[in-house]
Amino acid sequence: MANIERYFGQFGVNHYPPGVRPALEELTSTYQKLRQSPEFQRELNKVRIGSAIGPHPFPMIVRDFQGVVGQEAREQFLSITNGSLPEHVVACVASGSNAMVEPLGKSDELGQHAATLSYGRPGTLHGARSIVLQQDDGAPASVSSVASGLVYPGIGPEIAMLHQTGRLSAAAISDEEVISTFFRMAKFEGIIPALESAHTVAFAIRLASQRPLSERILVNLSGRGDKDVDYVLENYGTGVSSL
Numbered sequence: 001m002a003n004i005e006r007y008f009g010q011f012g013v014n015h016y017p018p019g020v021r022p023a024l025e026e027l028t029s030t031y032q033k034l035r036q037s038p039e040f041q042r043e044l045n046k047v048r049i050g051s052a053i054g055p056h057p058f059p060m061i062v063r064d065f066q067g068v069v070g071q072e073a074r075e076q077f078l079s080i081t082n083g084s085l086p087e088h089v090v091a092c093v094a095s096g097s098n099a100m101v102e103p104l105g106k107s108d109e110l111g112q113h114a115a116t117l118s119y120g121r122p123g124t125l126h127g128a129r130s131i132v133l134q135q136d137d138g139a140p141a142s143v144s145s146v147a148s149g150l151v152y153p154g155i156g157p158e159i160a161m162l163h164q165t166g167r168l169s170a171a172a173i174s175d176e177e178v179i180s181t182f183f184r185m186a187k188f189e190g191i192i193p194a195l196e197s198a199h200t201v202a203f204a205i206r207l208a209s210q211r212p213l214s215e216r217i218l219v220n221l222s223g224r225g226d227k228d229v230d231y232v233l234e235n236y237g238t239g240v241s242s243l
């Protein structure tokens with residue numbers, strides 16, 4: 001239950017800064033009105049790809065829009081810590097709008113995961129050259145992950161470049177770790193994370209156990225898990241015994 005200041009859970013989190021709320025409400029109500037119009041739907045279909053993939057300008061559009069999250073996170077971090085930045089920033093990645101923990105799915109065998117940066121090689125997918133999980137003949141490999149939003153055999157070209165030049169490192173998290181983290185977050189933080197985002201939290205917990213206490217980790221929770229609750233309950237029950 002949220003208290004009056006919108007803090008949740010045993011340790012307390014705030015879902016969004018109060019200043020952002022009016023803008024979100026305005027955006028939602030404008031979209032609800034516009035989506036009735038066939039003309040708007042036609043325009044929307046041209047840009048519906050929704051991630052930092054495909055040919056220019058899609059990766060740039062998504063990167064620039066998503067960049068607002070990064071800029072605000074940076075500002076908030078600076079103000080909370082009186083002017084310092086985190087040692088680590090962690091986020092999940094399918095194709096790269098927020099980057100960099102990958103889905104290891106059931107195993108590291110081709111077809112059983114969707115960890116493109118970790119196991120892919122250069123190739124072409126959806127009109128752009130990047131790193132792709134592919135079969136011997138270059139056809140895209142089948143991919144698997146408990147998080148439907150991460151089931152993609154490619155990666156945005158800019159993320160591939162950042163990875164190749166060593167500015168971004170990728171880690172992979174299995175479905176099993178994701179499900180256990182999903183339950184832990186719900187219990188200890190009062191947040192149901194998207195299964196995509198549970199990858200990120202699982203890795204942050206692993207990283208925290210390996211790094212000195214003085215280092216700070218900024219975790220990007222990319223989405224809400226209400227969309228995943230039915231799937232998790234049907235396939236994993238309530239998870240109480242696993243905690």
Ligand SMILES: Cc1ncc(COP(=O)(O)O)c(C=O)c1O
Binds near residue numbers: 149197
């Ligand atoms: C909650 C959530 N987080 C992350 C992602 C992955 O985003 P991207 O493909 O831009 O890396 C998705 C994709 O659908 C998602 O639904």
